[in-house]
Amino acid sequence: MMNKLTSLIASAVMAGAVTGCAQHSAEGQNAPGNPLDFGGNLRTADPSAHVWNDGKIYVYTSHDEECQEDFWMKDWYAFSSTDLKNWETHGPLLSVDDLTWADNYAWAPDAAYKNGKYYLVFPAGTGHKDRVNPENSTKWMGIGIAESDSPTGPFKDMIGAPLWRTPYANDPSMFIDDDGQAYLYTHAKDHDYHVIKMADDMRSTEGDLTKMDMGGYEPKMEGPWVFKRGDWYYYTMPENNRVLTYYMSKSPMGPWEYKGEIMGQEHNSNNHHSIVEYKGQWFLFYHRWLDIDSACGRQRHVAAEYLYFNDDGTIQPVDRTEKGVSDFADR
Template identity: 70%
Template sequence: MNKTFHFQYILFFLVLFANGYCQNPLNLGNNILTADPSGHVWKDGKMYLYTSHDEECQKDFFMKDWHVFSSSDLVNWTDHGACLSVNDLSWADNFAWAPDCAYKNGKYYFCFPAGNGFKDRTNPKKSTKWMGIGIAVSDSPTGPFKDAIGKPLWTKPYANDPCLFVDDDGKGYIYFNGGGDYLVAKLADDFLSIKGDIQSMDMGGYKPKREGPWVFKRKDTYYYTMPEDNRILTYYTSKSPVGPWKYQGVIMDAEGESNNHHSIVEFKGKWVLFYHRWVENKSECGEKQRKVCAENLFFNEDGTIQKIKRTDAGVGNSFR
């Protein structure tokens, strides 16, 4: 084997390894720091990810905008830029945290948490931090989105990490973090307000601390998934979008003391788990920072979810 051929042989397998086996974190472009991925497949068949955007060495999750990414194969991604910023809001100036999006009647509804104030972690009684949930609208899945109502959907209770779920009959629901309870509200037909009261759901007697929920439907079963204790991905099932829910167990174990946030979505007949990891990053502060990853997700015959391990390979070339 001559040296030229030997070099080309090695280069070929290095490229093959890089493109086929090392997909985590996802290459979303320009080493951007992303978290809290919300995945959706719209009418063009592409996967769209709506994420929060960590700033380099940010202070206490002070975050300022949200990004949208799209892909046809989950390997090659397009960053469509910031679809909305706290600078576009009159009622909040910080905490651009975990978003979600829904589609109805030709419009895309971007649901986002934002707030103001300061959280005093040393003396919580001095904290002034407040967060609410807003709705922005666009004709395009990539935005730009415009704040549709100029205020949060409600001011009490304190709320963040929303999940929008649209059922087969077109009815919309919003799930969110609020005062530690497991809450849901029905959306009005225009998706710009809620209909009726915010409800506390029956979780079968088990309501641990958790981050934002993700709700989806498979066949005739509804799944309420969440980062339990902010770290362990777990889930419940129900025959109704508002419960009662039955706890089913762990999807993904914790990774140290780092938080997690996720979404689960069907793409090209297969299921995918998007989540974020805290990874080594060449930053001025030298700390681990968040980036979005993906894994294949599988169901058992009875509808329960098979436990997932984090991998460097991710989904590989499963969707090419």
């Protein structure tokens, strides 16, 4: 009797363990479409999406190393697709080992195409951030720019230096207007909501960082992304580093009018995004903090959703979905 009871208990425990494993596996897979399946075990974040003349969509990302210390990151990747379901991996495109002026903090990149060249604009830095005693911090970050004849690199740091050293800056967003003028927006110490023009050769800046008129509303932010649709320019950002919000203007330098939320926060974690049109459809790329086969808890993973506009040009709010854009090729 005791042996039979013991056997039944053991069977129940084993069944519960199997059920628990199955649930964990299902949660780990998370979705048929989100996060995007870039293959392998790469942890990616800060997606910068672009469409080049070869008809593919490219997503440039930062690369989170497993259980990395305080966002100590070393290289950048890109992924290309024609259906947003099957992705080809390219990279690393560039590493901090290739730089003479930085050795860490390979954070959120952007990319651009001009003068027959592809450009990777990226933040990198040196030092250490002391979160307990901030006065002891030595961390510094600047914006670099690298060139290539191919959208997938290899990219080379042609100037061997950041575009500027002061102010401390990261999270670059490069926007090239219809007339070919390139504008660089960043998150910078005491210089948020600023813009600077790039020289025509894309290897230096012109003039100074210019403070834009944001209509009187300037919350804490990071990771700006600027794009144009029709006659409207859009300045989008993670407000308070969490909630994606946006402004609209008739000029890439403002004045800007605040319009509100695109996507709410999740897990009280940061977000970083980009918005692009591909084959007549607009998309929002962003990252999520998910526990997928990780020994370190939630890690960042790139996801995507469809994006829609109202008749007046304003953006419709976007919800996170499991399906994502997995059915795009079937539309």
